[in-house]
Amino acid sequence: MIVWELFLAFLRVGFFAFGGGMAALPLIEREVVTRHAWLTSQEFVELVALSEMSPGPIGINAATFAGYRAAGVPGSAAATMAFCLPSLLLVGVAFGLLDRFRKHSMVASLLRGLRAAAVALIGVAAVSVVRTGIGDWFAVALAGVVFFLVLSKKVDPVLLILLAGVAGMAVYR
Amino acid sequence: MVPLVRRAMVEDERLLNDSDFMQGFSVAQILPGVLAINTACFVGRKIRGLPGALVCVAGAALPSFCIMLAVASLFGEFRHVRLVQGFMRGAAPAVAALIAAAVLEMGWRGLDTHGEIVMAFLLAGTVIVFSLHPLWAVVGGVAWGLLRHR
Incomplete structure (x- = not known):
């Protein structure tokens, strides 16, 4: 059903x-x-x-x-x-x-x-x-960096998500 | 994905000419639904009618479908692993920022009058503040377009 x-x-x-x-x-x-x-x-x-x-x-x-x-x-x-x-x-x-x-x-x-x-x-x-998705100051900072990089530097979105994920692995242990 | 479709259909296979493709693509943007799927529908229909459309849509959707099935089942297995959770907690703000950036870029390139920009803000604001069904943004946009016309 x-x-x-x-x-x-x-x-x-x-x-x-x-x-x-x-x-x-x-x-x-x-x-x-x-x-x-x-x-x-x-x-x-x-x-x-x-x-x-x-x-x-x-x-x-x-x-x-x-x-x-x-x-x-x-x-x-x-x-x-x-x-x-x-x-x-x-x-x-x-x-x-x-x-x-x-x-x-x-x-x-x-x-x-x-x-x-x-x-x-x-x-x-x-x-x-x-x-x-944004619950603390680290997340705010991460979002700010990604926002800047994708808009002004045209960095590949998938790469940005992967990097942010790796940063998350290191910080949220 | 659309540039790839164009190259395959217009340049490699020569099943369509460029003006047919552009016409199809511009209407595919207007219709609801995923752009790549709409474009595939148009291309298939133009070449072989309904069977052609079915084959093209299946071809356009199947790779993502299979990859996403693998991703979803793997994620289901490992979502309770600490490292995976950390990864998702980091990825979430990045995704939020990417979608926010998409709003800016679409607004910048897609909306060419002040009225449209104000309207996009109003529609999004109303849906968010009153937690309305997002469908109301579409209804409001259509109503505004028609009212403006008169």
């Missing part, structure tokens, strides 16, 4: 994940933490960290991980397939339409609103991970 619920949950996420995988994170959190309690908010931060560190789209990684934690391999298959299903449906239906009307001014305004919403969704994800 959990497998079916996972399928429905990620179908909902897939239909409303405007702005891509990272913008889907707060929707995923809502389903797997708030609504179904398959994961704690601590485990959700672990999900985000591991999804970002692993190769491949962060959204697919997050769905696979959440599904696995909730209901093993069948759960991960259900979550990942459900997450991809809206893409398959919408590309068929919306493609011709959107492309024909995208110069239309109403569609342009709509897209502007969706763009703002996508940035807002990623902002919600950021605040949520900051709340759970």
